[in-house]
Amino acid sequence: MSREIVVLGAGMVGVSVAWHLVRQGHSVTLVDRREPGRETSFGNAGIIQRESVRPYAFPRDLGTLLRVIPNREVDIRYRPGGMFSAASPLLQYWINSGKSRYAKIVPQYASLIMRCLDTHAPMIEAAGADHLVRRDGWLELYHTRKAFDERITEAHENHDRYGVEFEVLDAAGLYAKEPHLKKGLEGAIHWTQPWTVADPGALVQAYAENFQQQGGRFLKAEVQEVEKSGKGWKVTTDRESLEADQLVVALGPWSDKLLSRQGISLPLFVKRGYHMHYASADENAHLNHWIMDAETGFLLEPMRAGIRLTTGAELAGLDAPPKFKQLKAAERAAGKIYPLGERRDPEAWKGARPCLPDMKPIIGPAPGQDGMWLAIGHGHQGFTLGPVTGLLLSQMMAGETPEVDMAPFSATRF
Numbered sequence: 001m002s003r004e005i006v007v008l009g010a011g012m013v014g015v016s017v018a019w020h021l022v023r024q025g026h027s028v029t030l031v032d033r034r035e036p037g038r039e040t041s042f043g044n045a046g047i048i049q050r051e052s053v054r055p056y057a058f059p060r061d062l063g064t065l066l067r068v069i070p071n072r073e074v075d076i077r078y079r080p081g082g083m084f085s086a087a088s089p090l091l092q093y094w095i096n097s098g099k100s101r102y103a104k105i106v107p108q109y110a111s112l113i114m115r116c117l118d119t120h121a122p123m124i125e126a127a128g129a130d131h132l133v134r135r136d137g138w139l140e141l142y143h144t145r146k147a148f149d150e151r152i153t154e155a156h157e158n159h160d161r162y163g164v165e166f167e168v169l170d171a172a173g174l175y176a177k178e179p180h181l182k183k184g185l186e187g188a189i190h191w192t193q194p195w196t197v198a199d200p201g202a203l204v205q206a207y208a209e210n211f212q213q214q215g216g217r218f219l220k221a222e223v224q225e226v227e228k229s230g231k232g233w234k235v236t237t238d239r240e241s242l243e244a245d246q247l248v249v250a251l252g253p254w255s256d257k258l259l260s261r262q263g264i265s266l267p268l269f270v271k272r273g274y275h276m277h278y279a280s281a282d283e284n285a286h287l288n289h290w291i292m293d294a295e296t297g298f299l300l301e302p303m304r305a306g307i308r309l310t311t312g313a314e315l316a317g318l319d320a321p322p323k324f325k326q327l328k329a330a331e332r333a334a335g336k337i338y339p340l341g342e343r344r345d346p347e348a349w350k351g352a353r354p355c356l357p358d359m360k361p362i363i364g365p366a367p368g369q370d371g372m373w374l375a376i377g378h379g380h381q382g383f384t385l386g387p388v389t390g391l392l393l394s395q396m397m398a399g400e401t402p403e404v405d406m407a408p409f410s411a412t413r414f
């Protein structure tokens, strides 16, 4: 039965949900105040992370904590105000990162990650977006033998349990693949399955255009309010009001602003990140792959706009003004492994990963709100997980049994 459905938020998650719903034959309106894929789904590192079966845990070892506390690192920075306002979810995040709880979370998280390529593939094909996607994996670089060996051990476990494919490169193997990296690295893990996207925002835009070609409607408008109306929902925007049988909230890091007005309190917090594009200092130098300096915590991505440098996490409030010291530190560290040239953007991009304390997204019905569905909190891997979220949520909304056990992703767990 065809229904009127409104999807709020046109990031990778909302666009993917809308794409699946329109294919089921529903009349779908996708609403965003910006063009699709212009926020968090624009500025990320653009990796469809098939290797990332373990979500990013709160570091609990003393060595990492002592390293991070002076607040000068590239991988993690914090602002006391941001830590204070998110104290409760951060404490839960810390608790969930303990060994036994984390061990239960990993297979649940992996059940989504393992489907990421299979769910992006039909969307890429339908959208004619193949020119944006590379299928030759990415490289995780190591400076020290000890960290490299530990990661290789974990990679073997991930291979055995979750089918993660990789190749270990010694220094010679690494420099054969990336001859313009500066010498001194110990080696790398080449994750061979992931796909990389040369313009992440353009991929979301292509998916959104394909959604419209299939009969979906995109409305560029600011969502102001949602309220129950008869058996469905009324959505008030600054452009027009919409009536819907069903409503999907996929507003990424802004989701709790709307949900809290509905009396739904979820422990969402953000990990912010920055990016900047660069030329190569040496005009003959180039990168063949996306690379991550795993021990420092930044990535370099050869994108359409130049070499994109993305930072690790900044624990700060969503609306706190940007601070560029973390990016500067990443820039200095990146310059030690690659000849980075001049900056190409007038100012750095800032975004916010929408996070939940048990590292898993919420995908399913909103508690106590008949006809409202949630697709939020995809943290470090929302670009990867948008399409599988769209598939599974559309199956739930159709009353079908989804391919994956969805209990671990229910909002009722909070």
Ligand SMILES: Cc1cc2nc3c(=O)[nH]c(=O)nc-3n(C[C@H](O)[C@H](O)[C@H](O)COP(=O)(O)OP(=O)(O)OC[C@H]3O[C@@H](n4cnc5c(N)ncnc54)[C@H](O)[C@@H]3O)c2cc1C
Binding pocket: 008, 009, 010, 011, 012, 013, 014, 031, 032, 033, 034, 036, 037, 038, 039, 040, 041, 042, 043, 044, 045, 046, 047, 048, 049, 221, 222, 223, 224, 250, 251, 252, 253, 254, 271, 272, 273, 274, 275, 310, 311, 351, 352, 353, 354, 376, 377, 378, 379, 380, 381, 382, 383, 384, 385
């Ligand atoms: C530096 C960095 C690197 C990353 N790298 C990767 C990576 O390599 N791979 C990966 O899988 N993930 C990565 N991520 C995470 C990923 O980018 C996010 O998880 C994902 O983009 C979240 O998508 P979303 O659709 O939930 O949110 P968004 O993309 O932020 O979409 C939410 C949308 O809601 C709209 N909106 C909000 N409020 C309103 C309103 N009131 N009215 C109308 N519209 C509204 C916004 O305009 C926005 O378009 C990275 C993140 C960062 C910050």
